[in-house]
Amino acid sequence: MGTLENQIVRITSRLVAPFIQVYGIYVIIHGHLSPGGGFSGGAIFGASLVLVALSFNLEVGAKQISHDTASILESGGALGFVITGLVAIALGANFLANQSAGFPMGQTGQLFSAGAIFIITFFLGIKVASTIVTLFYNIIEGEDKSGDAH
Amino acid sequence: MGLTNHFPALILAILLGISFLSPILFRWVRKASAPALLLSLFLALVMAVYLLIQTTQVGEFSYYMGGWPPPWGIELKINLIRAYMLIVVLAVSLWIMVYALKDLEHELKTDVLGWYYTLYALVVASMAGMALTNDLFNLFVLMEICAISACAIISIKEDRACLEASFKYLILSAMGTGCFLLGVAMVYMVTGHMNYDLVNEYLPVAVEQYPNNMFAASALFIVAFGTKAALFPLHVWLPDAHASAPSPSSAMLSGLVIKIYAFGLFIVFYQIFPRSLLDSIPLNEIILWLSSMGIMFGSIFAMVQVDLKKMLAYSSIGQIGYVFLGIGLDDTIAMTGGFYHLLVHAIMKSMLFMCAGVIIYTTGIRQIKQLGGIGQVLPITMIAFTIGSASMIGIPGTGGLISKWYLALGALEIGRPIFVVIILASSLLNAIYYMPIIVNAFMQQEEFAYEVKAVPRQMLIPLIIGMIAIVFLGVFSRPVIVLLENGLQLFF
Amino acid sequence: MDSVLFISYVPLYVVLVPIITSISLYFFPESQMLVRKAGCFFASLFSLGGVIWLMPYMLEGYVYCYLIEFMQFGLFFKVDIISWVFAFLITLVYFLSVIFSFSYMSFEHNLRRYYSFLIFTLGAILGVVFAGDYFSLFIFFEIMTFSSFVLVIHKQDREAMQAGSLYLYMAIIGGLALLFAILLLYGCTGHLDMVPALEVLGNQRFSILLLFMIGFGIKAGLIPLHIWLPLAHPVAPSPASALLSGIMIKAGAYGILRISLILFRPAGEGSTADWAFIFNSGYILMWIGIITMLAGALMALLQSNTKRILAYSSISQMGYIATGLGVAIFMGLEGAMGFTGSLYHIANHAIFKAGLFSMIGVVYMLTHELDMSRLGGMARKMPLVTLTFLIAALGIAGIPGFNGFASKTLIHDSLLIAHSDLGIYGIFVAERVFVIASALTICYFVKLFHGVFLGQVPEKLDHKYSLSLSANFVMVVFAALVLITGLFPNLLLELLFIPGAQILGFSDSSLQPLFGFGFFEWYPLRKMLVVILLALLIYMPASARGWFDWTPPPWLSIQKVVFKPLPQLILSFFFRGFNINDMAMGQFYEHTDNDNNKREDYLGELEIFPDSAHDEAGQSAYYTSGKGLNRDRQLKQHFRSFFWWDQDQWTIKNLNFDNLLLVFVLGVILFIVFSYGS
Amino acid sequence: MLIKIAHNYYYMVAILLFIIGMHTMLTHSNLIKKVIAMNIMDTAVFLLFVAVGYTYGGAAPIVTAPANEVLYVNPLPGSLMLTGIVVAVSITAYALSLIVKIYRFYGTVDYDEICLIRSQE
Structure with a gap:
């Protein structure tokens, strides 16, 4: 359906989406430096993907990130979090330990600082973004099936 | 060292890890997913047993997440009672999972099995976390995780009853956790801490300064845990949720999930609240009377049920009352009984739900009146049912008697024989609704009228283990009782 | 008497061997009857042998056996001579019943279950009498109840199921009463040993005694707790009836004996125990016994079913035992005669009642007929049965030369002594009632004997009967036991019962007359003659005018008057409450399944209910509450219009209601907390 | 009394929000509105928490600022509430997905209508 409103929405969202994504990534990787972090950034990033899928259709959305990929990423993000915690144990400190486990702390205020926090935030970002996408797909697909059921 | x-963190890490891993495993290496879940539950159990042994040797000890000590970091604390809870949770969930593997194939679609394992591991992980954590806010988060995943293992079976029941459960437990969070906010406002021990340290002063605040918080805590644990008038969600869920979920929910909240209330009452608060306002009285009403009404409601699983669910309302009675009686002996009942009921109610699951699996029957003569065709299942019911009634040789004995003794100890009467009356009521089922199942003259599938061995073995466990708990109760008595001394 | 302690595991083996045998026999396939019979035979023989082996130790002291860590309190066996008497009776009667089962049960179904539970019950009953503390006693008592339940409902027809469910519920109530009593006792004393403890019980002694009496009285069949007995004993297979009537009810008597003569006794010398309390409890027990005796005998006279006569006769004979015990209690340390009398009667009753049930069982086995009106003339067909039955009946009637005579004489004498010592008129009345009840006993046995063995043989039953050797053996042994005991009454008295009385601390002056008691002197014989004459006086006119066929009106039945309405009332109260509760609280217990979502959910529930109510009490409760249904419906409408909400929407899934409930509870708790706090 | 209340106005706002949420929960039959009400209730508690942690004139507790700043806002409630929000979001998402499925069965998300449909079956 190529109505005008549709076109406006599509073009705008196509224009805006990359910026949103970049901003999301920014928020994620600056989680230890400024307000924000894995959850906020992930939510922003995930919203951009949802935006694309909403303004176009499911196939286009799926080209960006498919349902399966999203759910695998979701598990992977959470697993990464747990593994980071376990790495600390392997390094001889407590679970989820940071400096005491010997993660490099870097210079305060720099991007690569705060040791494991950075990694954890990153994994969290992946997890949250993919969760939002998965939720979206789940609900949308449920709607689709309901059309058949009625 | 080493x-x-x-182990305290590793238990959680392993359970969380397997819960995130199992959808991936299920997608790529389908055969490995179930054994991996079992293996990790088993590993966690071994660690929990190790923790228990360690506590008996060195006493209470803490684990700081990330190496941060309490005011800043999250603290996991292990003492005898917590280790006991941990073992109960892990052992019973491992046992249920063995049964579930077969039953779920029948009750669920294949493609959601991986997600079921995820949710199951999440429920177990959150319960283990609730047993271990020493931080109010963590407790809140874990309660929410537990609530969502517990709802999800109901609604994963997509029929209407399950969906509605789990929606209702979700809303009510969200209200419950809302109340809990409000209570936590009030505690935080006056103490500035979340850690149990620190809160406990600062509360006596705070109670004197802001009594109203703490009164409100205590009421909120009771309602929050009461809703979650199905304390009597707040139990409304339970029968639907537990009856409509797939049988392993019912076993899990009735056996463990409601218990962990009772444990939470115990922690709040006896570890967080100062004695002066409990003495000045009748919190224990409220718990006592609510639980007594639950014991009586749960049994009475169960009597008129026609659906087997629904009857079991109502019986859970009565039985959780015993645990709360133990908490409310405020006496070491009674509390020992309550905690012992927690274990015994976890096993027997799970086993009864498994029996119901076997019956549904093999015959498709849910109505009680259709069960006449079923003992001839499903002997082991019905013997398991008999032993479970006997334990519910409190027949000697089963664990149910021991817990009732201790509860009643505790009630006498503090001079409240009325609760003994309630316990015994409820035993009688239990007999009235369990006995006819057993008698009809075994002694009816007519043949069983329905078609019966063969029972898979995988479903029978857990039942046999359960029978042995109940009889063992009834006969050799001493070690557990001693453990509980030692563990509870910390709180008095 | 110096009591020596022996530590031996024989009591444990004696209890465990039958139990283990029974469990292992259950796993044998149905077809291997020989193994099963042999297993039962040898298990009961082993128990008998073990009990006999214990005898020399018994005469010198106690045997202890302690299993620590078992069931929380440890399993504790302590066998003294009183326990031993019971155990010996149990194993002896069991041994004979097992042999009798071989021939009797060969035409029955479900033998695997029968033999397993038969022999299991043996272990449980032995556990009851060997138990050295109240907790062990309670455990075995309950196990005994549940395993004997299976024997009661063996036939599985409607009658058996009804009797069984009544038995089960009564027994569970009894068990809970026992548990409560034991809990209270433990709360008072801090231990559960069987030692005198009247002083420490304080204010709770009355409730403890009452609860114990309810718990044991249900098993013992004392009026008014006897209602299950005449239903349950006749429906069981005859060997099992023999055990139920001969042995099982003695467990109740054993409990009463242990409670009243050991627990409710002052501890040691110079204690300030409340003898008035002891006297009152004994006096009441005696009267319960007297009433039980008379009412049981009267009810037995009015029955026409042979096994039911025997069941009522059991109730009546339990009355004798209770009377003897009551006298022993209220006479304090002077009550040795009453005690020995009732212990003697327990032994005698076990033998002749088990024998009588076996003989009636033989008749039933051969003719498949229990009703006296359709039997008759069996004396010609089964001479041996007739002879043995006659001996056993003479025993129970208390004719000199048979065993019942000795024990009844002792109990009667104890009443006379009590009257002459205390001079209470009530005891005199009791003694007269005793005589009348004894006469009635003779009457109903004459009636029973006449109905079954004399008269014309009905045409249907007029053929030749042959009987297996084992059944003959069992009957002959029972008759021989009756005769031996009856002819040498002092033998057992001096060997077992007097030492038993010595354990309980009865004074020497009261024990003295029992040595060399002159049973066959003119004085006791004269009493018996009076009884026989009285019996003839009653029987002649009554049988001629057909008084024995009178059916008592329903309002005389305790079951109809008290025991049925009571649960009905309670249940219907709950259902009614349930109903109102339902209206007010939004039907929250209702079903969510598709097929149960009718608007009038509660009505639907009630209509389904009769099928799911498995016993009469439940069903009648349903009907009682059903009567009020219309009124309730109107009430419901009223309630609906009362709230400003539209009540129609308040169904199970109504979250509004649930949330409101939550808020309401929160509000109530807040209110309570604040009202107390400030 | 009134002045006390006025000083603690944020508590009052939080309680007001909580009551609004509860009222919506109780009176509205639309399931989605119920979920929204749940969120309002949660938000009330979050507000309360954050208000508890706030210090008048305090700055954001970021280490990059020069060290002469003395007053910091307590960061703990804020970060805890972030977790709380995550939890609330996940519950909302789950509740909404359940509502979608309930809609599939009944064709409506209104509670009264669901009851009506069920009573007519």
């Missing part, structure tokens, strides 16, 4: 120091 890996064993990290």
Whole structure:
């Protein structure tokens, strides 16, 4: 359906989406430096993907990130979090330990600082973004099936 | 030194890890997913047993997440009672999972099995976390995780009853956790801490300064835990949720999930609240009377049920009352009984739900009146049912008697024989609704009228284990009782 | 008497061997009857042998056996001579019943279950009498109840199921009463040993005694707790009836004996125990016994079913035992005669009642007929049965030369002594009632004997009967036991019962007359003659005018008057409450399944209910509450219009209601907390 | 009394929000509105928490600022509430997905209508 409103929405969202994504990534990787972090950034990033899928259709959305990929990423993000915690144990400190486990702390205020926090935030970002996408797909697909059921 | 120091965190890490891993495993290496879940539950159980042994040797000890001590970091604390809870949770969930593997194939679609394992591991992980954590806010988060995943293992079976029941459960438990969070906010406002021990340290002063605040908080806590644990008038969600869920979920929910909240209330009452608060306002009285009403009404409601699983669910309302009675009686002996009942009921109610699951699996029957003569065709299942019911009634030789004995003794100890009467009356009511089922199942003259599938061995073995466990708990109760008595001394 | 302690595991083996045998026999396939019979035979023989082996130790002291860590309190066996008497009776009667089962049960179904539970019950009953503390006693008592339940409902027809469910519920109530009593006792004393403890019980002694009496009285069949007995004993297979009537009810008597003569006794010398309390409890027990005796005998006279006569006769004979015990209690340390009398009667009753049930069982086995009106003339067909039955009946009637005579004489004498010592008129009345009840006993046995063995043989039953050797053996042994005991009454008295009385601390002056008691002197014989004459006086006119066929009106039945309405009332109260509760609280217990979502959910529930109510009490409760249904419906409408909400929407899934409930509870708790706090 | 209340106005706002949420929960039959009400209730508690942690004139507790700043806002409630929000979001998402499925069965998300449909079956 190529109505005008549709076109406006599509073009705008196509224009805006990359910026949103970049901003999301920014928020994620600056989680230890400024307000924000894995959850906020992930939510922003995930919203951009949802935006694309909403303004176009499911196939286009799926080209960006498919349902399966999203759910695998979701598990992977959470697993990464747990593994980071376990790495600390392997390094001889407590679970989820940071400096005491010997993660490099870097210079305060720099991007690569705060040791494991950075990694954890990153994994969290992946997890949250993919969760939002998965939720979206789940609900949308449920709607689709309901059309058949009625 | 070494890996064993990290066991408290490793238990959680392993359970969370497997819960995130299992959808991936299920997608790529389908055969490995179920054994991996069992293996990790088993590993966690081994660690929990190790923790228990360690506590008996060195006493209470803490684990700081990330190496941060309490005011800043999250603290996991292990003492005898917590280790006991942990073992109960892990052992019973491992046992249920063995049964579930077969039953779920029948009750669920294949493609959601991986997600079921995820949710199951999440429920177990959150319960283990609730047993271990020493931080109010963590407790809140874990309660929410537990609530969502518990709802999800109901609604994963997509029929209407399950969906509605789990929606209702979700809303009510969200209200419950809302109340809990409000209570936590009030405690935080006056103490500035979340850690149990620190809160406990600062509360006596705070109670004197802001009594109203703490009164409100205590009421909120009771309602929050009461809703979650199905304390009597707040139990409304339970029968639907537990009856409509797939049988392993019912076993899990009735056996463990409601218990962990009772444990939470125990922690709040006896570890967080100062004695002066409990003495000045009748919190224990409220718990006592609510639980007594639950014991009586749960049994009475169960009597008129026609659906087997629904009857079991109502019976759970009565039985959770015993645990709360133990908490409310405020006496070491009674509390020992309550905690013992927690274990015994976890096993027997799970086993009864498994029996119901076997009956549904093999015959498709849910109505009680259709069960006449079923003992001839499903002997082991019905013997398991008999032993479970006997334990519910409190027949000697089963664990139910021991817990009732201790509860009643505790009630006498503090001079409240009325609760003994309630316990015994409820035993009678239990007999009235369990006995006819057993008698009809075994002694009816007519043949069983329905078609019966063969029972898979995988479903029978857990039942046999359960029978042995109940009889064992009834006969050799001493070690557990001693453990509980030692563990409860910390709180008095 | 110096009592020596022996530590031996024989009591444990004696209890465990039958139990283990029974469990292992259950796993044998149905077809291997020989193994099963042999297993039962040898298990009961082993128990008998073990009990006999214990005898020399018994005469010198106690045997202890302690299993620590078992069931929380440890399993504790302590066998003294009183326990031993019971155990010996149990194993002896069991041994004979097992042999009798071989021939009797060969035409029955479900033998695997029968033999397993038969022999299991043996272990449980032995556990009851060997138990050295109240907790062990309670455990075995309950196990005994549940395993004997299976024997009661063996036939599985409607009658058996009804009797069984009544038995089960009564027994569970009894068990809970026992548990409560034991809990209270433990709360008072801090231990559960069987030692005198009247002083420490304080204010709770009355409730403890009452609860114990309810718990044991249900098993013992004392009026008014006897209602299950005449239903349950006749429906069981005859060997099992023999055990139920001969042995099982003695467990109740054993409990009463242990409670009243050991627990409710002052501890040691110079204690300030409340003898008035002891006297009152004994006096009441005696009267319960007297009433039980008379009412049981009267009810037995009015029955026409042979096994039911025997069941009522059991109730009546339990009355004798209770009377003897009551006298022993209220006479304090002077009550040795009453005690020995009732212990003697327990032994005698076990033998002749088990024998009588076996003989009636033989008749039933051969003719498949229990009703006296359709039997008759069996004396010609089964001479041996007739002879043995006659001996056993003479025993129970208390004719000199048979065993019942000795024990009844002792109990009667104890009443006379009590009257002459205390001079209470009530005891005199009791003694007269005793005589009348004894006469009635003779009457109903004459009636029973006449109905079954004399008269014309009905045409249907007029053929030749042959009987297996084992059944003959069992009957002959029972008759021989009756005769031996009856002819040498002092033998057992001096060997077992007097030492038993010595354990309980009865004074020497009261024990003295029992040595060399002159049973066959003119004085006791004269009493018996009076009884026989009285019996003839009653029987002649009554049988001629057909008084024995009178059916008592329903309002005389305790079951109809008290025991049925009571649960009905309670249940219907709950259902009614349930109903109102339902209206007010939004039907929250209702079903969510598709097929149960009718608007009038509660009505639907009630209509389904009769099928799911498995016993009469439940069903009648349903009907009682059903009567009020219309009124309730109107009430419901009223309630609906009362709230400003539209009540129609308040169904199970109504979250509004649930949330409101939550808020309401929160509000109530807040209110309570604040009202107390400030 | 009134002045006390006025000083603690944020508590009052939080309680007001909580009551609004509860009222919506109780009176509205639309399931989605119920979920929204749940969120309002949660938000009330979050507000309360954050208000508890706030210090008048305090700055954001970021280490990059020069060290002469003395007053910091307590960061703990804020970060805890972030977790709380995550939890609330996940519950909302789950509740909404359940509502979608309930809609599939009944064709409506209104509670009264669901009851009506069920009573007519």
